[in-house]
Amino acid sequence: MPRIYARAEHAISRSLVSENALKVLYRLKKAGYEAYLVGGCVRDLLLGREPKDFDVVTDAHPEQIRAVFRNCRLIGRRFRLAHVHFGQDIIEVATFRALQSDQPHGERVLENGRILRDNVYGTIEEDAFRRDFSVNALYYNISDFSVVDYVGGMDDHKAARLRLIGDPEQRYREDPVRMLRAVRFAVKLGFTIHPDSAAPIPKLAGLLHEIPPARLFDEVIKLLLSGYAVQTFEQLRHYGLFGALFPETERCLAREPDGFPLTFLAKSLEQTDRRLADDKPVAPYFLFAALLWEPVRARARRLIESGHQSALAYQDAGNEIITRQLRLIALPKSIGLPVREVWSLQPRFEMTQGGRPFRLLGHPRFRAAYDFLLLRAETGEADPELAAWWTRFQVASEAEQRAMVRTGNRSPARTRTRKRRTRKRSAPNAPAS
Structure with missing residues (x-):
């Protein structure tokens, strides 16, 4: 059973939620569907930060979402999503994901434990256990303004702790990019990675070589252009992830001539x-x-x-x-x-x-x-x-x-170099001693 945090028990206010996200939530609710804010926006609102974007999750399937919103486009093959457009602002809407693949709707494709495609729909509880980190699995319910927590995310949030949901090694094998996300979120939020979630990373860092290079480029940009590049670099090296991304640079850093x-x-x-x-x-x-x-x-x-x-x-x-x-x-x-x-x-x-x-x-x-x-x-x-x-x-x-x-540049170092070269050139003609 989930732990329900009533409005008085958390710091999220509707005034902090974007107007367009509220429109999506209320229209889905009016159409008879469940609708929640979820993920990074809930996490950041609880921290008193302004979210970069607002993600919505619902029990409506993508085609049903499109029927509710004329300004909606369906995207993605790996994960089918709905984008509701308000000019330049886009609200991403996802359907609850299922834990098992024996559902009557959707499909899941795995290869060597890695998820290649996942369009299997389920309940909010299943969706919560499918998410990566507990602090990203908190749901803001527009019906009563409560926060719904199935996985202990609020406790981890208060403890400034980043913890994977489920078996860490299995979750990293499903999507090795989660190792990079663990570092990025920990540094960005000032959290520590739970020891159980941190332990498998050095052993599994090489799995990043199975990720398409284009996706890794996007992840590296997020890692190093988020304003915390120095700390991120240190953590990537600590867990052996930098060497998986930039092996030749890592070999040079290991030698460190003169630092x-x-x-x-x-x-x-x-x-x-x-x-x-x-x-x-x-x-x-x-x-x-x-x-x-x-x-x-x-x-x-x-x-x-x-x-x-x-x-x-x-x-x-x-x-x-x-x-x-x-x-x-x-x-x-x-x-x-x-x-x-x-x-x-x-x-x-x-x-x-x-x-x-x-x-x-x-x-x-x-x-x-x-x-x-x-x-x-x-x-x-x-x-x-x-x-x-x-x-x-x-x-x-x-x-x-x-x-x-x-x-030219008459620096002392260059002058000394020229003098040495002059002596070398004149040496063959010098008188024998």
């Missing part, structure tokens, strides 16, 4: 969080460029040592790393192309004489590549004097720029 790869990546994630907190735009391609930079840098270094020209080495290394990463996470061209450009422009910053600085300054991706250079310099991987030269070059007058490109 640079970890410092650089942590700084880029910190910068992303700061921009989101300040309501500034964030380019996902810049984040992916940082995530994969160390494998590219290591591969380019090996190519240069084998005789490749620097610019071509970075270009070839970038293509290799991106090609292998695409097998795990599908990067659209709108991200993959600028990522490669940011990488390939890095060695061109070393060329500070003649007309090359002017041509680089006019490149469409210059600003992002320059910001990338600053990040490298800040974490000790690039020459700070070089970054400072480019900072001055951008704001200098035309006459000052022409004077700068005649002398």
